[in-house]
Amino acid sequence: MTAPLPRASRPVGGGPLATGATVLRAGVQTTVQDAGRRVRALGVPAGGAADPVARRLANALVGNAPDAAGLEVTLGGPTVLFHEAALVSLCGAPFDATLDGAPLPLWRAAQVQAGQTLTVGGTARGLRAFLAVRGGLHGHEVFGSRATDLRAGFGGVQGRALRPGDHLTWAPLPAQAARRAFIAPDLRTPTGPHHELRVLGTGDLTPDLRDSLLARPFTVSPQADRMGARLTESVAAPRDPARPSVPNVPGLLQLPPDGRPILLLPDAGTHGGYPTPLVVITADLPRLGQLRPGDTLTLREVTREDANAAHLAQERALRQAEWMLRQ
């Protein structure tokens, strides 16, 4: 937490059209995202890339800080014409991507020349990927973050998903050759179609809820966006209309009166009044960003020690990869 709130709003950077890149096709929902903001106390959601492992590794591959802004692509990606050379990398779900028609591999840095067109197509598994550009994308900065908040309409490019004709720019950094580094497959966020999410119980977890939530597979419903992933199956939900609103945290499983659980993603509201019997452990939060409608998932209860060990192991591996890419 920062004592003085960061300066709220900064204008979008820009430049003559011979620089940067132009969006030719926008994709299903392509937004500028970074590591998000920390002003929930003002009612402002965190935001930020839904798969933070993809964000960190994509940024590390092009020599950016881990929280630099890039494009989060969803289900079907954009087509972008580059007016100047750039070093890019795409990490996340296994999207088909091409550079002037030639396959562009994920999980490595690639040099784009001025005049080339980058196309991110669809993905057979998972939902999202992060496209990093060396230097970090410009965007409307709000409370220290360029993350697009689609509901409140700020951040990124005019607070909305990309549209054809949008102009993207990024901060100039000295050119760097594409570095090769092996990114272990088990460091990559799993992309389904079946997911196992490790969870911890909260004070709302009754024996009945434990039985009904933990012992069965769930299906991700079509209502899956940056606010939350709704599940299709319902469980008997406790009713308490007088329940006070309390702060939400990432990965919370919310149980509305209809009993269909919602797993909260980065754009979820800051507070909620529904029972929240389970929380996904920190190490598995990136998996929430890859939940695709139709995927199945099971929730497995672990201990706090398990959760801490999983977080430490993941963080160690990520930092090692980031360190190797800096060398």
Add this chain to the structure above:
Amino acid sequence: MPAPSGPDLPTFEWLGDAALTVRTPRARELYASLRAHPLPGVQEAVPALDLLTLLLAAPTAGEAVQEAVAARLATLIPAPGGSGRRVVVPVTFGGPDLDWCAAHAGLDRAAFVAALCAAQLEVAFLGFTPGFAFLTGLPEPLRMPRLDAPRERVPAGSVALGGPWAGVYPRETPGGWRLVGRTAMNFFDLSRAAPVPWQPGDRVQFEARA
């Protein structure tokens, strides 16, 4: 550290592996203190009524943070006067539920408006949507049951009553509270250096405008 004791003792509850909820009647003072002097290991503190949820920088920071919070609470002096700041909200009364609310309170329209403007309200915490403040301090007769079915669209600037709370919708959203007026005041304006004009602990008063 001496063993703390007394009715004001905080309770801690884990919310997942990286957040702790602290329940204490001094949550507001603790929030103000953590804003002025952040604790190592705490990334963010999010207030609600009589509690504070602390988002931790790392799951392993929990025990140290609990100790530090308990120690900090022991040093806090209760601030019954709140933040010392006062926010006057000019309101044009007359929303779709004003007459219903006046009848529910057993008052005529003018007396209901006068009672609402006389209420000494206070920002308990912000949440729900950027800039939305949960205002406490409504006298019992002015507390209104929420709508059975929320409205799909509540216009920006609507002044509303719901359960024990009063509030102002900073922008158009769905909403289940009863609408009694409108204000032109903007509670989330990114063109200002401080986009949100109120903080927990601020005293709030409605002022009737024609």
